[in-house]
Amino acid sequence: MSRSAPYQPLWLKILHGVSGILAIAAIITGFLVYNTFDGRFGKLAIPRISTIIDIHGTFAVFFFFIFPAFALYSFHAGDKRLLQQNSLQNLTQVGRPIWWVSLQKIANTLMLIASVLAVLSGRMMKEEWLPTGQLNHAWYYLHLIGWVFMVGCLALHILMSSNVGGVPLLLSIFSWKVRPEDSPTQWFSRLQNWLSNLSANSGGGINHFMQNNFPLGVIEVIVVGGILAALILPLFAGGE
Ligand code: HEM
Numbered sequence: 001m002s003r004s005a006p007y008q009p010l011w012l013k014i015l016h017g018v019s020g021i022l023a024i025a026a027i028i029t030g031f032l033v034y035n036t037f038d039g040r041f042g043k044l045a046i047p048r049i050s051t052i053i054d055i056h057g058t059f060a061v062f063f064f065f066i067f068p069a070f071a072l073y074s075f076h077a078g079d080k081r082l083l084q085q086n087s088l089q090n091l092t093q094v095g096r097p098i099w100w101v102s103l104q105k106i107a108n109t110l111m112l113i114a115s116v117l118a119v120l121s122g123r124m125m126k127e128e129w130l131p132t133g134q135l136n137h138a139w140y141y142l143h144l145i146g147w148v149f150m151v152g153c154l155a156l157h158i159l160m161s162s163n164v165g166g167v168p169l170l171l172s173i174f175s176w177k178v179r180p181e182d183s184p185t186q187w188f189s190r191l192q193n194w195l196s197n198l199s200a201n202s203g204g205g206i207n208h209f210m211q212n213n214f215p216l217g218v219i220e221v222i223v224v225g226g227i228l229a230a231l232i233l234p235l236f237a238g239g240e
């Protein structure tokens, strides 16, 4: 990195900040839903909150709104921060800096996969299941697995980012400093640039296939497919 302090693009900070806060709120309120109505795998002695499902549903549905934008940003403008063609090979260089960088990119990518699992399984759940004691629905178990996966990946994501860039990198994602070329006054011309580049290349996961990042192309298809399924499947679901 040429400049001393790590810098994150403004759009990344906005999308990452909003979806990060909503995801963490969904993780916390989701746990409280589990703690209130289930508790089979362990339980904290905290008061029951009767409206907790609605509170969770609110954070969750807002996360579901913003997540597609964040995911598309990450796969395209931010794809250098995700799994690279050589990331998996680099994992053989245990302990070398490239190993940590590869792990960090893998952890970033896992956040997107964990999110889509939690979102899809959550969308397939019915509000009335848990209050009526229906704790054995497959989608509910998947949603619980989604929670565990999210917590695990978030820990890995923060650990790896701090390992690669330390506290300055962690803080850079929350910093309000904006470089002139990133300022909102430049957005229109940058949008035009971006659109003309987009029509020059073919869009979607195809981009990654063309640029030889086959694994990321596959992951993008899975994540975007999961988002579309989360949008459409609940309309037809009888609820298993
Ligand atoms: C132990 C953890 C969790 C439990 C017990 C839980 C429970 C629930 C329940 C009961 C619903 C149905 C309520 C409704 O449709 O309004 C739901 C929906 C949902 N949950 Fe969770 N949740 C957990 C974790 C998470 C996490 C970590 C995320 C994502 C980051 C998440 C995202 C969603 C989404 C997107 C919906 C659908 C909202 C909607 O369309 O109305 N959940 N969850």
Ligand code: HEM
Residues within 6 Å of the ligand: 012, 016, 019, 020, 021, 023, 024, 073, 074, 075, 077, 078, 079, 080, 081, 082, 108, 109, 111, 112, 115, 154, 157, 158, 161, 169, 170, 171, 172, 173
């Ligand atoms: C306190 C919580 C968090 C911190 C401190 C944090 C920190 C960071 C940092 C420093 C980066 C930039 C890495 C780089 O420049 O190489 C990053 C990227 C990323 N984060 Fe987080 N993060 C947090 C929560 C989350 C959550 C909850 C999600 C998922 C919903 C998430 C998903 C991502 C993704 C997908 C990227 C890559 C973005 C891109 O490709 O441009 N993060 N995070």
